[in-house]
Amino acid sequence: MIDYQLLNALSAVISEGGFEKASKKLFITQSAVSRRIHQLEAKLGEPVLIRTQPPSPTALGKRLLNHLQQVLQLEVALNVEALNEHTDLNTPLSVKLAANADSLATWLPEALAVLDTELACKLRFEVISEDQSIAHKRMKDGEVMVCISSSPEPVNGGLVSPLGAIRYKAIASPDFIKQHKLTELSQLAHLPCLVFSEYDKLQHQFLADINGSAPLFTHIYPSSEGFKQAMIAGLGYGLLPTLQLGDSLVKGELVDLFPEYYIDTPLYWHYWQTESPQLKTLRKFALQVAGKRLEPINP
Amino acid sequence: MIDYQLLNALSAVISEGGFEKASKKLFITQSAVSRRIHQLEAKLGEPVLIRTQPPSPTALGKRLLNHLQQVLQLEVALNVEALNEHTDLNTPLSVKLAANADSLATWLPEALAVLDTELACKLRFEVISEDQSIAHKRMKDGEVMVCISSSPEPVNGGLVSPLGAIRYKAIASPDFIKQHKLTELSQLAHLPCLVFSEYDKLQHQFLADINGSAPLFTHIYPSSEGFKQAMIAGLGYGLLPTLQLGDSLVKGELVDLFPEYYIDTPLYWHYWQTESPQLKTLRKFALQVAGKRLEPINP
Numbered sequence: 001m002i003d004y005q006l007l008n009a010l011s012a013v014i015s016e017g018g019f020e021k022a023s024k025k026l027f028i029t030q031s032a033v034s035r036r037i038h039q040l041e042a043k044l045g046e047p048v049l050i051r052t053q054p055p056s057p058t059a060l061g062k063r064l065l066n067h068l069q070q071v072l073q074l075e076v077a078l079n080v081e082a083l084n085e086h087t088d089l090n091t092p093l094s095v096k097l098a099a100n101a102d103s104l105a106t107w108l109p110e111a112l113a114v115l116d117t118e119l120a121c122k123l124r125f126e127v128i129s130e131d132q133s134i135a136h137k138r139m140k141d142g143e144v145m146v147c148i149s150s151s152p153e154p155v156n157g158g159l160v161s162p163l164g165a166i167r168y169k170a171i172a173s174p175d176f177i178k179q180h181k182l183t184e185l186s187q188l189a190h191l192p193c194l195v196f197s198e199y200d201k202l203q204h205q206f207l208a209d210i211n212g213s214a215p216l217f218t219h220i221y222p223s224s225e226g227f228k229q230a231m232i233a234g235l236g237y238g239l240l241p242t243l244q245l246g247d248s249l250v251k252g253e254l255v256d257l258f259p260e261y262y263i264d265t266p267l268y269w270h271y272w273q274t275e276s277p278q279l280k281t282l283r284k285f286a287l288q289v290a291g292k293r294l295e296p297i298n299p
Numbered sequence: 300m301i302d303y304q305l306l307n308a309l310s311a312v313i314s315e316g317g318f319e320k321a322s323k324k325l326f327i328t329q330s331a332v333s334r335r336i337h338q339l340e341a342k343l344g345e346p347v348l349i350r351t352q353p354p355s356p357t358a359l360g361k362r363l364l365n366h367l368q369q370v371l372q373l374e375v376a377l378n379v380e381a382l383n384e385h386t387d388l389n390t391p392l393s394v395k396l397a398a399n400a401d402s403l404a405t406w407l408p409e410a411l412a413v414l415d416t417e418l419a420c421k422l423r424f425e426v427i428s429e430d431q432s433i434a435h436k437r438m439k440d441g442e443v444m445v446c447i448s449s450s451p452e453p454v455n456g457g458l459v460s461p462l463g464a465i466r467y468k469a470i471a472s473p474d475f476i477k478q479h480k481l482t483e484l485s486q487l488a489h490l491p492c493l494v495f496s497e498y499d500k501l502q503h504q505f506l507a508d509i510n511g512s513a514p515l516f517t518h519i520y521p522s523s524e525g526f527k528q529a530m531i532a533g534l535g536y537g538l539l540p541t542l543q544l545g546d547s548l549v550k551g552e553l554v555d556l557f558p559e560y561y562i563d564t565p566l567y568w569h570y571w572q573t574e575s576p577q578l579k580t581l582r583k584f585a586l587q588v589a590g591k592r593l594e595p596i597n598p
Contacts, residue, residue, distance in 0.1 A: 052351035104522035112518075113532035120478070120491065125518040125534075179419070192419065219411075219424040223403035225524035233412035235424075 007068045009036035010048055010061060015096075015143065017054035040064075057141065066142030066157060069272060095279065098128040098135035099148035101196065102166055103267065105224035106243040107293040108148070111286035119281060131199040132265070139270050145279070147270045158270050161287055164294025165264035169245070170206050170257040172237035177255060179234060185258060189213035194230055194238035197222050202239040202263055210258070228254075239263060243293060266297040306367045308335035309347055309360060313442070316353035339363075356440065365441025365456065368571060394578065397427040397434035398447035400495065401465055402566065404523035405542040406592040407447070410585035418580060430498040431564070438569050444578065446569045457569050460586055463593025464563035468544070469505050469556040471536035476554060478533060484557060488512035493529055493537035496521050501538040501562055509557070527553075538562060542592060565596040 012022035013033065023030040041047055048061035057065055099108055104127065112127075114120055130138065132150040139147040140155045154160045176182070180191050193203050193215035207213045219236050221227055228244050230236060232253050240254075242262075248254040267290070269283055311321035312332065322329040340346055347360035356364055398407055403426065411426075413419055429437065431449040438446035439454045453459045475481070479490050492502050492514035506512045518535050520526055527543050529535065531552050539553075541561075547553040566589070568582055 050352070053349065053355065056352065101522060104520070105524040105528070109520075109525050109529035109534060110532040112529070113534040120534075121516075124491075124516060125520065127518070127520050127522075129521045192423075217420070217423060219426070221403070221408075221424065221426050222428045223400060223426075224522060225404040226408050229404070230408035230412070233409045235408060235412040235419075 003039075004068070004071070006036045006040040006043075007064055009033050010040060010057070011065055011068055013037065013049065013055055014057055014061075014065065019055075062141045064142075066140075066155075069142045069145055071274075072145070093122060093278070094124050094126055095146065095282075096126045096128065096144040097146040097148070098130045098138045098144045100132045100135065100150075100267075101129045101222070101224050102241050102244075103148055104129055106166070106241060107289060108286075110293070111289040112282075114282055114285050116281070119278060123278060123282065131197065132267075133199065136270070145272065146283075148267055149270055150265055150267060152266070152268050155270065158272055159275070161269040161271075161283060162297050163267040163269050163287065163290035165266045165297050167242045167295045168202055168239040168263045168265065169242055170237065170261055171231055171240040171245075171254050172257055173232050173234045173254055174252060175234040176231075176237060185210050186213070188237060188257075189216055191217065192236035193218045194221050194227055194236040195219070196224075196227060202265075205263060206239055206261070209261070264295055264298060267294065302338075303367070305335045305339040305342075306363055308332050309339060309356070310364055310367055312336065312348065312354055313356055313360075313364065318354075361440045363441075365439075368441045368444060371444070392421060392577070393423050393425055394445065394581075395425045395427065395443040396445040396447070397429045397437045397443045399431045399434065399449075399566075400428045400521070400523050401540050401543075402447055403428055405465070405540060406588060407585075409592070410588040411581070413581055413584050415580070418577060422577060422581065430496065431566075432498065435569070444571065445582075447566050448569055449564050449566060451565070451567050454569065457571055458574070460568040460570075460582060461596050462566040462568050462586065462589035464565045464596050466541045466594045467501055467538040467562045467564065468541055469536065469560055470530055470539045470544075470553050471556055472531050472533045472553055473551060474533040475530070475536060484509050485512070487536060487556075488515055490516065491535035492517045493520050493526055493535040494518070495523075495526060501564075504562060505538055505560070508560070563594055563597060566593065 009022065009026065012025045013019055016022045016025050019030050019033050023033045026033065037049060044060065046060050047058050048064060050056045050058060112125055128138065128144065135147040136149040136151045136155070138144045139149070139158065148163065152160060152162070172182070180187070182191065189207055195203055195218045197220060203215050203218070207215055219230070221230050224244065227238065228240055231238060231240065232248070237257065245254065249256060269286060271279065271283060275283070308321065308325065311324045312318055315321045315324050318329050318332050322332045325332065336348060343359065345359050346357050347363060349355045349357060411424055413422070427437065427443065434446045435448040435450045435454070437443045438448070438457065447462065451459060451461070471481070479486070481490065488506055494502055494517045496519060502514050502517070506514055518529070520529050523543065526537065527539055530537060530539065531547070536556065544553065548555060568585060570578065570582060574582070
């Protein structure tokens, strides 16, 4: 059987971003961490780590981490916490979950607050904010137990449940419209445009859809709530989830630039085939919340 | 004089996170990027880059990047855009700014929306969301033009203006209080606690202040708005900026767990000594907005 001490050392080096931090997490010395990694590589005859700062897993390392996530799931299902090392019976189980920032800011909090008190005290969430495409990669690489991604493709060893779609509308403030004398959408390409990050292509898609142009002047503003506030303050226009609009349109704080237009981003709950009963309960609950808050996914 | 093509290549490799992406940014081939870095290192007789993935600057590399930021500031002040390569007169100047997530979600959007239309169309913000301590390091390393940090210490070549303090209150939802039968603050150490990231020690400080304990059960939830939503949904308790409370206390969505208690996190605007007039206008405006929205800094 595999010596899981070795895989745990590999997992800690990757998740903590280095040997020193891994040693603190595992309560062992740094040289003990190195020894475990070397032992793993000696057995395999191949490296599992690329020694960069932070270190990254080789293809083989990724397969091992992916396997480890599945074993951890099975251990959750087994639910015999007394067998776990370094944990007492009161220690909750860690669920690492990667999701896009707009989900984090809108429907996901409610979905994670599973109503059952007993379960609520048994799951400890470690949420990672990532662009949808990168969240999917983290799942593929075996770094997380659950990921919320716009890709419907299950990863190797994984399954997928459709959640629904976040609907985005093209939004600006009345001040922005006045200040830039905006009368036609074709002017937008030259006006300040908000993007969440370099991966956020929603604004590009919007301009491409309306007249084949692209934003020439973009502010990068990586905060979901800040994105809305920046629009209200008149820093730029952009695409905002309808979930975040609240009563801003009614109050006249924000304006829908093109009422007939929207972009739907579908979201899928990715999980491992070895899903434990606790995580199944969580998934079913998340699907219920998403069903109420998100739009149906178009076929 | 220094060949700034070489420093620009170094800057692009660091900011883009690799040689290939740097080459795309600079519109040159990847081998031309490598050649420039080698040329720089041959001249200096020392490496400027640590070849990790992503690459990081050596101490000498950091000094060069810090210098480059200051030169760029001077160029902004010179305001003769026609001299710039690869830019036409309509290209706005990029201002790289690092700030903490709670600033991004609350008072900063208004501060960046400088009222003057002419200036608004000349500055393009590239905002980076970082923990206060890391934001300061980015300034030190010459990666950003402005940083908002809780440290009052100017970096080498830099100056500081105090902005004010974000006030944090200990908050939970009525459901959370009921579900966990919370009657005394001493129970909190054992109940689910929300932390923004591994660097967020506010919740630890709170428990240490009230009875010398520490949170034993933490959910990591890296979204400012999501943090508040997770509290409302009952996922955990935590410290929330008063700026985010809105009317949640009045509406009974959230409860102030300890009305006499708060933690103030002071914030400082860090900038380079070579500050351009445009960035000075921005700073003065940000100080005004912060003066209205933040608490005074305690001496």
